[in-house]
Amino acid sequence: MHANPRARYHDGDTTAEAAVRSSLPAHRLTYFSDAVVAIAITLLAIPLVDLVPDAMEDGDSAAEVVTHHMASISSFLLSFVVIWRIWTVHHEVFARTEKVSRRIAQINVLWLMCIVVLPFPVEMISTYGDEPFVLALYVAVLFASSVTLAAMALSLHRTGTRQTAPSREVVEQVMGNAACLAVALLLVLAAPGLGFWPLALLLVDGPALALVRRLTPRKPAGEA
Template sequence: MSRSAPPLHAERMTFFSDAAAAIALTLLVLPLVELVPEAVEKHESPHEVITGNLVPFGSFALSFFVIWRIWTVHHRLFDRVDSIDTRIVRINSLWLLCVVVLPFPAEMVGAYGDDRLVISLYIGVLFVSSLTLTALALALRRINPAESAPDRTVLEQLIGNAVALALAFLLTLVVPGAGYWPLLLLLADGRILTLLRRRGVLAS
């Protein structure tokens, strides 16, 4: 724990983080809500509203799932933590920045589809979010007792997720037309962890 400042209560920070994630989820749906009056003005049918906006709907579903997933990981990290220090507050602020910024690249995905720059921006935000969650797990393990700190399994899952997103980000930069397919690497984070152990990056 920091010598220059007393420990802080984790509960207040987690409540604030939960509220920020909830607002980010709400912002995701606003562009879809705006489609309805626009369609009425153009005299489009309900069927045309849906079939003509499959990309925005897909972007919403993907981004909702992503924010929900990273929030659940964040919740697991702090589930048994009572005290934190200012370093954790700073790292958590970076994570919150990623969460509240995510609706912006999500909206760009809905508007520009598989544009390479947009995909790179979207995956890049996810990658930074994964890095901050990993940094939070490491910091919590340093200052909290073993019984309340995030366990090794959670930490390794975060590392595997970060590596998968790093590879996905690189693929979008070097492989023309890769689209969003590199995000499927997130389904292979278990194999990535196995490879890292074999290479000696992670202890068994």
């Protein structure tokens, strides 16, 4: 007599079924991530709003509100652009994904933690300027966010299908971003006098990848 084939699923699911049961719709993860990123960007602006009443108490003019707090304004603008760019890459990573595993969801939580923590070093920059420790902390948080994003992109690329996984170009972009931030962190630690200039590497990873793709011949589709 044959045992009920469904019985074993109650005692222990197969690997494929267990993965399906523990998966999460990708749109739920991206919607939640969007909300957290929006809050993080809002938190970046709150210290700037607080500058106005403080300036009035100190007797500063309207122009001095800006000229006396260029460090705070510059760190806000830089961080706004950085978070916006990280968010757009995050969307590209999950653009074709329908389901995500529990492991991906856990890594995404680490990525969100980096985004939420970012206003802290930004506020330290506005208070302490480009002190070596503050700079290192700021770039380290950015690097950690890029590493977690790269881990998700690689995992989805390896486990997904051609229709659902992020493209090779997206994975290369994420990896290039992580590599640039790794170099920037090393430069900040080795030569803190450079200030924020090492982050300019983020402007060259895209053109550098485009040049590499142009110079590197690609195999035709279907060729091993």
